[in-house]
Amino acid sequence: MACFLNCVRFDVTTTTTEKPTSKGSGVTCYSSWDDVETLTSNFSRLIGSGGYSSIYMARFSGSDKAALKVHVSSHRLYQVFRLELDILLRLQHPNIVKLLGYFDDSEETGALLLEYLPQGNLQEKLHSSSKQVLPWRNRTAIAFQLVQAIVHIHEECTPQIVHGDIKSSNVLLDKNFDCKLCDFGSAKVGFSSMVQPPTMSTRSRQVRMVGSPGYTDPYYLKTGIASKKMDMYGFGVVVLELVSGKEAFSAERGEMLVHIAAPLIREVLDSSVDIAEDKVRQFLDPRLSRDSVDIDELKTMLSVAADCIGSPPSLRPSAVQVAETLVQKIPSLSFLGCGKGV
Numbered sequence: 440m441a442c443f444l445n446c447v448r449f450d451v452t453t454t455t456t457e458k459p460t461s462k463g464s465g466v467t468c469y470s471s472w473d474d475v476e477t478l479t480s481n482f483s484r485l486i487g488s489g490g491y492s493s494i495y496m497a498r499f500s501g502s503d504k505a506a507l508k509v510h511v512s513s514h515r516l517y518q519v520f521r522l523e524l525d526i527l528l529r530l531q532h533p534n535i536v537k538l539l540g541y542f543d544d545s546e547e548t549g550a551l552l553l554e555y556l557p558q559g560n561l562q563e564k565l566h567s568s569s570k571q572v573l574p575w576r577n578r579t580a581i582a583f584q585l586v587q588a589i590v591h592i593h594e595e596c597t598p599q600i601v602h603g604d605i606k607s608s609n610v611l612l613d614k615n616f617d618c619k620l621c622d623f624g625s626a627k628v629g630f631s632s633m634v635q636p637p638t639m640s641t642r643s644r645q646v647r648m649v650g651s652p653g654y655t656d657p658y659y660l661k662t663g664i665a666s667k668k669m670d671m672y673g674f675g676v677v678v679l680e681l682v683s684g685k686e687a688f689s690a691e692r693g694e695m696l697v698h699i700a701a702p703l704i705r706e707v708l709d710s711s712v713d714i715a716e717d718k719v720r721q722f723l724d725p726r727l728s729r730d731s732v733d734i735d736e737l738k739t740m741l742s743v744a745a746d747c748i749g750s751p752p753s754l755r756p757s758a759v760q761v762a763e764t765l766v767q768k769i770p771s772l773s774f775l776g777c778g779k780g781v
């Protein structure tokens with residue numbers, strides 16, 4: 440799909456008398472903080488929070504549910520908001536969270552009004568103690584939809600975008616468990632494949648470099664060089680989560696999933712070894728019935744994850760290559776209409 444490029448930067452004047460305006464893109468620009476309070480019924484229901492923001496339930500156009508992401512009262516967080524706003528204004532893709540509106544005081548407070556995803560984030564879905572187990576076919580579809588979102592930002596947008604923080608809590612699910620990538624606050628814009636981040640203060644450098652435990656590309660940690668391949672690393676970890684049902688990082692045990700999976704991954708990458716079916720199945724999320732999962736699909740998911748977290752980054756596949764592999768080797772994806780456009 441062609442990237443939505445007709446984005447304009449809007450200068451917003453904060454007054455309490457102006458009415459919200461709908462721009463050509465269908466994105467509403469709210470000019471008063473009162474509007475934001477009204478949308479969220481005075482911030483009455485918190486539905487999520489992250490390192491940079493708080494997310495509240497909102498009502499859009501008086502009735503439709505929406506999510507309001509607020510970055511308040513800090514110049515640094517305002518810059519994160521501004522970056523995310525500029526990016527979301529450019530993006531239009533079925534697997535990327537949709538921007539409905541925003542508030543911007545041009546100084547230190549910003550808010551993004553986003554479509555509401557009722558099934559929350561993938562991390563909660565996979566790792567909470569809820570009895571509801573995400574079926575295998577949804578897991579393969581989520582992997583495929585996520586990689587399509589990455590194809591869009593890496594290859595179809597001008598300038599290209601590296602997300603910079605691919606992880607399961609940044610994958611939201613709609614009522615059909617279709618996935619939407621969110622949180623572009625760590626994105627890097629405008630490079631073809633690799634770029635060294637600009638010089639940063641020691642403090643902000645630490646914030647950026649540490650990343651999300653369990654998901655951060657070791658190559659990025661070592662060099663500070665961001666690239667599309669760091670997104671592929673994060674994607675590989677999410678696929679390991681989908682397969683195993685294990686968290687990317689267990690604070691309790693101080694364990695990273697990539698380390699737990701390492702011996703199996705080594706065998707998967709060693710094409711001379713035909714791995715025993717039993718060994719592969721042992722890695723599968725124990726909440727899934729073993730018989731419900733086709734062994735070849737399981738091997739495909741593992742081998743995609745193995746390639747994506749491999750070293751050096753230059754040998755990792757592109758998002759386009761992963762999308763092609765998934766659709767070729769997991770026939771159920773074509774039945775779901777997932778193969779379109781690949």
Ligand SMILES: Nc1ncnc2c1ncn2[C@@H]1O[C@H](COP(=O)(O)OP(=O)(O)OP(=O)(O)O)[C@@H](O)[C@H]1O
Nearest residue numbers: 487488489490491492506553554555556560608622
């Ligand atoms: N549109 C939405 N619909 C439903 N829930 C949402 C929505 N947007 C965000 N959330 C919830 O809020 C959480 C945090 O959102 P998000 O990752 O955008 O915030 P952040 O401050 O950028 O977090 P991070 O610490 O990852 O940078 C999500 O994991 C999800 O649970």
